[in-house]
Amino acid sequence: MEKVIGIDLGTTNSCVAIVENGVPTVIPNRGGYKTTPSMVAITEAGKRLVGHIAKRQAITNAENTVYAAKRLIGRKWNSPQVKNSVATSSYRISQGPHNDVRIVLRDKEYSVPEVSAMVLQEMKLIAEDYLGEPAHKAVITVPAYFNDNQRQATKDAGEIAGLDVIRIINEPTAAALSYGFGKNVEKMVAVYDFGGGTFDISILEIGSSGVFKVIATAGDTFLGGEDVDARVIDWLVQGFRDEHGIDLRQDRMALQRLKDAAEKAKCELSSVRETEINLPFIISSGRNEALHLQRTIDRKTLEDLSSDLIERTVDICRQTLSDARLDKDEIQEVILVGGMTRMPKIQLAVAEFFEREPCKGVHPDESVALGAGIQGSALIDDKHEMVLLDVTPHALGIMTQGGFFEELIPQNTTVPTHRTKIFTTSRDNQTAVKIVVMQGENERAEANELLGEFILTGLRRAAKGSVEIEVTFEINADGIVSVHAKDLETAKEQSIEVTASSGLTRDEIKDMLDNAKDYMVERRTTEEFEAAKQEAEKLVGEIERLLPQVEQIVAASDFGRDAIEKARSIVAKARQAVARRDAAAVKAEIEGLSRTHRMFKGVVAKTP
Amino acid sequence: MIDKPSPKKRKSKAPGGANEENDRPTVNPPFDVEAFARAATAMPVSGDALKTTHPPPPALPDGEPRSQQTTITNEVELEAARARSAQAPEPAAGRLPSGLLAIANLRSPSAVPPNAGSSTSPPAGTSPSPSNIEAAVLGAIQGSTSAPEITERTIEDPIAEMRERASLGDYTGALEMAELILAADPGSLEAAECAENCRSVLENMYAARLGPSSGVPVVAVPQAQMQWLSIDHRAGFVLSLIDGFSTLEMIIDVSGMQKLDALRILHALVQQRIVAFKA
Numbered sequence: 021m022e023k024v025i026g027i028d029l030g031t032t033n034s035c036v037a038i039v040e041n042g043v044p045t046v047i048p049n050r051g052g053y054k055t056t057p058s059m060v061a062i063t064e065a066g067k068r069l070v071g072h073i074a075k076r077q078a079i080t081n082a083e084n085t086v087y088a089a090k091r092l093i094g095r096k097w098n099s100p101q102v103k104n105s106v107a108t109s110s111y112r113i114s115q116g117p118h119n120d121v122r123i124v125l126r127d128k129e130y131s132v133p134e135v136s137a138m139v140l141q142e143m144k145l146i147a148e149d150y151l152g153e154p155a156h157k158a159v160i161t162v163p164a165y166f167n168d169n170q171r172q173a174t175k176d177a178g179e180i181a182g183l184d185v186i187r188i189i190n191e192p193t194a195a196a197l198s199y200g201f202g203k204n205v206e207k208m209v210a211v212y213d214f215g216g217g218t219f220d221i222s223i224l225e226i227g228s229s230g231v232f233k234v235i236a237t238a239g240d241t242f243l244g245g246e247d248v249d250a251r252v253i254d255w256l257v258q259g260f261r262d263e264h265g266i267d268l269r270q271d272r273m274a275l276q277r278l279k280d281a282a283e284k285a286k287c288e289l290s291s292v293r294e295t296e297i298n299l300p301f302i303i304s305s306g307r308n309e310a311l312h313l314q315r316t317i318d319r320k321t322l323e324d325l326s327s328d329l330i331e332r333t334v335d336i337c338r339q340t341l342s343d344a345r346l347d348k349d350e351i352q353e354v355i356l357v358g359g360m361t362r363m364p365k366i367q368l369a370v371a372e373f374f375e376r377e378p379c380k381g382v383h384p385d386e387s388v389a390l391g392a393g394i395q396g397s398a399l400i401d402d403k404h405e406m407v408l409l410d411v412t413p414h415a416l417g418i419m420t421q422g423g424f425f426e427e428l429i430p431q432n433t434t435v436p437t438h439r440t441k442i443f444t445t446s447r448d449n450q451t452a453v454k455i456v457v458m459q460g461e462n463e464r465a466e467a468n469e470l471l472g473e474f475i476l477t478g479l480r481r482a483a484k485g486s487v488e489i490e491v492t493f494e495i496n497a498d499g500i501v502s503v504h505a506k507d508l509e510t511a512k513e514q515s516i517e518v519t520a521s522s523g524l525t526r527d528e529i530k531d532m533l534d535n536a537k538d539y540m541v542e543r544r545t546t547e548e549f550e551a552a553k554q555e556a557e558k559l560v561g562e563i564e565r566l567l568p569q570v571e572q573i574v575a576a577s578d579f580g581r582d583a584i585e586k587a588r589s590i591v592a593k594a595r596q597a598v599a600r601r602d603a604a605a606v607k608a609e610i611e612g613l614s615r616t617h618r619m620f621k622g623v624v625a626k627t628p
Numbered sequence: 629m630i631d632k633p634s635p636k637k638r639k640s641k642a643p644g645g646a647n648e649e650n651d652r653p654t655v656n657p658p659f660d661v662e663a664f665a666r667a668a669t670a671m672p673v674s675g676d677a678l679k680t681t682h683p684p685p686p687a688l689p690d691g692e693p694r695s696q697q698t699t700i701t702n703e704v705e706l707e708a709a710r711a712r713s714a715q716a717p718e719p720a721a722g723r724l725p726s727g728l729l730a731i732a733n734l735r736s737p738s739a740v741p742p743n744a745g746s747s748t749s750p751p752a753g754t755s756p757s758p759s760n761i762e763a764a765v766l767g768a769i770q771g772s773t774s775a776p777e778i779t780e781r782t783i784e785d786p787i788a789e790m791r792e793r794a795s796l797g798d799y800t801g802a803l804e805m806a807e808l809i810l811a812a813d814p815g816s817l818e819a820a821e822c823a824e825n826c827r828s829v830l831e832n833m834y835a836a837r838l839g840p841s842s843g844v845p846v847v848a849v850p851q852a853q854m855q856w857l858s859i860d861h862r863a864g865f866v867l868s869l870i871d872g873f874s875t876l877e878m879i880i881d882v883s884g885m886q887k888l889d890a891l892r893i894l895h896a897l898v899q900q901r902i903v904a905f906k907a
Contacts (some may be wrong), residue, residue, distance in 0.1 A: 052875070072876055076869065080884020272884065273865040300855045301864020310864060312855050377855050536802075554842050 024400055025147045026392025031090040032216025034058045036143040037393035044535040047150045055385050060138045061085035065491035070142040071420045078252040079276035082110035084125045088217045089135045091241055092121045093175030094522050118524025133173050133522050134532050135236040137180035159396040161388050164190040164222050164237035165413050167459050167469055173522030175499045180532045190220030193232050195393025199382050200226050200393055207352040212370055215358035217244040221337045223344055236344035236432055245360045254284035267494040274303050285317050294318035323365040329367055334373050354378040355453040359385055376574040416493055419456035419465035420447040428493045445487045447546040452477040455505045476505040476514040549603035556606050558595045573627050587616045645855050790822055799826040834891035841877035845870050848904040866893045
């Protein structure tokens with residue numbers, strides 16, 4: 021049976037998991053890390069870097085390194101989040117042809133799903149390397165607050181990456197799935213997710229028969245571990261400036277090292293009370309003298325530097341519980357997700373706020389991917405009886421007279437659902453009404469997301485307010501929204517089915533898919549060549565090392581002189597094949613090289 | 629100490645003569661430079677190794693002190709020689725570099741070893757050349773204009789200079805000239821082409837010297853001794869990228885520098901035995 025991979029496509033890091041022999045397992049990448057930075061870069065030479073390697077050059081090649089693309093996915097160009105990203109990102113963000121967002125790297129424009137697809141493609145490769153077979157089907161997680169367009173854009177990213185995204189699930193739901201896996205629990209849980217780039221708090225109800233229901237969700241898309249790193253960097257920069265009068269921020273290489281060191285120190289301070297930051301040759305002084313940065317940071321300092329950020333997360337938790345009309349004592353378990361939750365001060369703040377010790381049974385970096393893997397496994401395995409009940413991430417409604425938003429389906433309503441409301445005409449003798457379907461929570465329509473619009477015509481001419489129109493919103497289990505408008509007097513009806521859009525056309529997606537396929541072919545070919553080249557070079561080196569001895573032995577005998585010539589010829593051919601970058605030819609020469617190597621080794625070993 | 633003959637003198641001699649090698653700081657390789665450099669790197673000391681299709685360069689065991697070498701065989705060695713000369717106490721009296729080429733070579737920022745941030749300042753840990761200081765002081769006292777003005781000299785025909793350097797196999801010098809020309813006239817096609825060619829040749833040379841791009845460099849100096857090294861912050865940055873797992877190719881990719889700069893620094897670190905490669 022084909023395996024379904026679960027992917028946590030994070031703002032800062034991504035993770036991939038599967039269920040193997042009934043056990044959910046996270047798959048490590050080639051470097052042995054279980055998470056991979058969600059970063060993509062294009063080098064000066066035009067080479068694509070994804071993951072850790074992209075992160076390591078994120079500051080020195082800042083204009084061409086994309087991070088936190090998730091903040092942009094599925095959003096419109098004029099949305100506040102995009103404006104915020106445009107103002108704060110080091111890479112160039114431009115307006116796309118469909119009022120969508122594009123990212124410019126080395127003068128080439130990429131759509132956001134295309135960039136996310138590069139990360140997903142990497143996760144797919146990690147899974148394939150581990151499984152030893154192609155991985156097609158996937159479950160991908162998204163934040164619970166993602167709207168339909170953002171979810172669709174994530175699906176499109178999966179498609180571009182060559183994945184069949186069989187389900188999109190909410191991240192807190194996935195974390196709760198991971199928490200509840202193998203247990204028969206019925207609990208109200210809070211998922212406190214403090215990751216590298218974002219903070220989310222979600223309240224879920226884990227019901228009997230494995231029903232997971234998101235009760236409420238909120239967060240801050242610009243609050244994460246990177247903000248804590250930035251505070252440590254500020255502290256280091258200020259200290260260095262006080263000592264040497266030099267601003268390390270002026271030098272990208274210094275800043276890159278500071279960023280890496282700050283993150284490392286932050287992580288270390290979760291387990292030790294103090295740590296040393298040692299960066300020799302961080303910068304050269306005006307007198308051309310290399311200067312070193314050496315400082316010790318303790319946990320208390322880190323806590324002081326980040327206390328307001330932690331307080332912000334607690335405020336969001338407070339507001340979320342209040343909005344959901346829940347008391348703290350109704351929360352029976354608190355699940356910690358995201359690398360930042362390893363910080364003792366955060367654990368303490370959460371425990372103090374919820375008045376209970378948070379659960380330590382789930383892995384903060386892996387639980388979301390594990391949950392996605394569990395869901396993927398359940399979807400193809402009939403034996404599992406697990407039902408996921410998701411809720412509408414945002415309220416749905418229509419625009420009314422004066423540019424107001426009238427809500428029909430409130431936020432956090434369990435789907436499938438339908439609601440009906442009666443509206444009236446707003447002008448005398450009005451014969452048509454425009455139904456503008458929107459998603460959001462703001463009472464001003466313009467601040468919400470436009471999903472679609474249609475016109476109901478043929479209304480009876482009458483005074484304003486006297487013609488009644490019934491509007492019905494319906495969301496099916498697949499999350500497709502249908503809106504019907506009916507003139508109650510004439511029974512005339514008009515409807516629209518709102519299909520989420522990522523901002524890309526089918527043709528664009530197809531082109532991107534083709535490009536991604538071409539890239540994969542090229543990458544596989546390069547990898548194949550590099551592997552063959554390494555093997556050939558190793559053998560050539562060995563042969564050359566043995567050759568003088570073999571020549572001496574052969575010189576003293578009447579036999580084997582042509583073997584030397586043959587060996588030289590094989591080595592020359594192998595070198596030519598390497599120079600031509602011809603993987604097939606190099607592979608073909610490896611056999612001859614191995615034979616020669618074995619023969620040389622044998623000759624040397626047999627000669628006393 | 630390497631005595632650089634004037635360009636004309638060098639031009640007048642045909643390449644390849646055994647005796648002439650002692651006089652030539654550079655050669656114009658009449659063959660595939662990358663293959664040449666690879667062969668030079670791969671060649672065992674015994675000299676009995678597999679023969680290449682190109683004339684073999686003189687074997688240079690790594691441990692041998694470079695100052696004893698009288699022949700500069702290629703750009704990489706030329707650079708090492710420049711590094712040595714930059715650290716040498718002074719040019720002999722009356723033997724200050726006089727030709728434009730020599731002056732520009734001294735100024736060459738691309739020829740700076742990793743322990744020197746700029747050619748106008750002495751490398752860290754070394755003192756300025758006393759002879760230059762003396763000459764400058766004397767010049768000032770005497771009101772003479774004959775004081776050395778190494779950093780202020782202008783080259784009358786940079787294009788010709790660039791061509792000459794390229795033809796002599798002084799790719800670093802030619803690249804430097806091309807960059808100067810491009811700074812003044814970004815539209816100069818000839819300079820752009822020359823710069824690209826030089827970069828390519830130099831990249832291949834350094835890459836060949838450093839070995840396969842899949843090689844994994846390691847820091848060969850204990851952490852405690854690190855800060856006593858005489859390197860600049862760029863080399864320090866490259867050093868910080870060496871983690872014992874990343875390949876040469878990865879380090880070049882993540883350095884954020886131009887490939888040539890990264891290769892040059894890595895090569896210098898290997899030459900100084902600060903970095904070695906995993907067996």
